[in-house]
Amino acid sequence: MILVLGALIIGLSLGLLGSGGAIITIPVLIHGLGIEEKSAIASGLIIVGAISLLSSIKNVRNKTVNWPLFLQFGLTGVLGAYWGATLGERSPAILQLLVLSLLMAIAGIRMLMSMPKAPPTTEHIPWTFSLIAIGAMIGFITGFVGVGGGFLVVPAILMFTHISLSGATATSLLIISVNALIGFVGYFTAKTAYPIDFQWPMIALMIVIGTVSSVLGARFGGRLPRTLIVRSFGFMLITLAILMIGNLIINELSLSHWRKI
Template identity: 40%
Template sequence: MKMFIIIAALLIGLSLGVLGSGGAILTIPVLIYGLEQSEIIAITSSLVIVGTISLVTVIVNLAKKQINWSMVLLFGLPSMIATYMGAWLASYTEQSIQMLVFALVMMTAAWRMHKAKAVANTANIAPVKSVFLGGLVGTLTGFVGVGGGFLIVPALMTFARLKMSAAVATSLMIISLNSVVGFLKYQQVLIDIELTLDWQVIGLISVIGSIGSLIGQKIATKLPQQKIRQLFALILLLMSSFILIQTLLNF
């Protein structure tokens, strides 16, 4: 079981380091189907894990000055507010509905990654659009525990004219902020229903995932981005199909 956790954590970290996304989308299924955690425990744990990995990667790479702080403000602030609202909404939603939405989000992420291409950026991101996208990402983070990097990175590259490395770094900063807000709300819910997190699992995945993320950033420029995205898209499609079938069977 420990070897499974180590391999899964490395993949989670590599995904965040190379693509700036996919962390929670991999973490939640690992916790639910691999470690048999409940949905709410898995989502809360995922917020801690992905937030920690993202923050560690950001801190280590601060010297590179790749984070676009104006985008963190424009994108991140509305996203944080929406994250809290999404988590609040989730507290009144059946967990089966959350998993159904999660599966659909995974399929959307798979489609976007498969279709993603290098874009010739010609426009700056409009503040209104950044607020809207930030709100959408935050809502997803709060409601189903995903970081939303699959939306953030393409948006930053397309509309803010950021290079892939800068978009990934900025995305990780936004994800870490959203994860903190989402965790605080979910933790309130866990206290109310007297559930606790498995901090040993969280710690192990966070540490190994952080190492994987740093490795991912080191090798990202040497990898064929399009092929990596398409492979990851295929993995997401298979996983989301499994989750969707399992969720529908349990309705």
């Protein structure tokens, strides 16, 4: 039940917002399904990467993906994701989860803040160092903490370009898929001291349910007030961040107590 509900929420987030899927996936895997932290981070990358890629097929067919923008983010994002995963698989899980929790809180707060009115839109994207550098940074975060980075990609696109919101969301989804899948490759091929257990039947089921949910979310999302959608996910992210930080603190205090005995 938790698996199905979690996959539905992950897919809806990606379909409605073009972001937020992976940042929800890891808490679901760890706290909902009891999967070990490193395995959850690596599994989250393949789950969200596959859902995003399959959901992007329709966007590509509808020509809503901005390819020049995708290339600017993607070229450096791929390198950043791989090196982020390489560093992540060597880092303590508590550090990765702490960074993830803080990013969740920041993303949630941003979602609750009032959104500025969008400037006139254009689909023309010049090549700029800012976009290339941001792509590399987001790719690194993707690999290191196991998130797709969509909650960073969409605001960055809207901040540094004037493309439409639908174009930003569609392009973000494809960027997420590439970054997440490359990050997964980094974990899958790494020779690490931390054993990673991929539960493939569970991963496959979440991908199927999440993809269907994402397609439905993209189809019916336009009928709902966008402010309501964004703020609902904002509250959820902040709540999850608080729970994860609280759980990390409790676990560390428990370990410290047992070390003293």
